[in-house]
Amino acid sequence: MKLVTFLHVKSIKFNHSKVGQIIIGSNILLLETRGVVSNKIRKTPLTYAKTENGFVVAASYGGRDTIPQWFNNLQDNLNYITVESTRLKVKHEIIPLENRAPYWEELIKVYKTFEQYKEKTQREIPLVEFTKV
Numbered sequence: 001m002k003l004v005t006f007l008h009v010k011s012i013k014f015n016h017s018k019v020g021q022i023i024i025g026s027n028i029l030l031l032e033t034r035g036v037v038s039n040k041i042r043k044t045p046l047t048y049a050k051t052e053n054g055f056v057v058a059a060s061y062g063g064r065d066t067i068p069q070w071f072n073n074l075q076d077n078l079n080y081i082t083v084e085s086t087r088l089k090v091k092h093e094i095i096p097l098e099n100r101a102p103y104w105e106e107l108i109k110v111y112k113t114f115e116q117y118k119e120k121t122q123r124e125i126p127l128v129e130f131t132k133v
Contacts, residue, residue, distance in 0.1 A: 027110045029055060030082040031130075033073035044070040047114075048083070049106035054090065054131035055083060056103045063120030071126060081130055088132050095127040103127050 031044045048055040061068040074092055081090050095103055104127070107114045118125060 031070055032080040033070055036073055036075055047111045049110045051129055054129055056127055056129045058107055058114055059126040060117040063117035065121050065123055090130040091133050093129050100127050
């Protein structure tokens with residue numbers, strides 16, 4: 001899995017070209033966080049949907065019952081995302097459970113497999129909205 005993520009991260013720059021969008025999709029952002037334990041910069045490609053204020057992603061981890069590491073690394077608001085070749089300093093907000101329905105609808109429009117992830121796991125999958133600082 002680490003090799004796939006590594007290759008996916010390396011392809012992000014390519015993704016923001018027309019050819020790249022056809023191959024790996026146009027709704028992929030690159031999240032940069034600092035590892036809680038390692039203190040190293042970690043880069044994670046995530047599928048996103050646009051919101052009124054920014055971008056929403058799901059901490060789905062492929063429907064696994066564990067939280068993805070990038071979510072644990074959101075300990076502060078000193079994170080960056082790269083979207084459509086633009087790197088942005090962002091803050092994040094975890095969407096409250098009672099407000100998630102419209103965000104899920106938008107994510108599923110972008111990537112239908114999110115519906116399967118919700119059914120596959122017993123945990124509530126956190127949704128995170130990133131907004132430009």
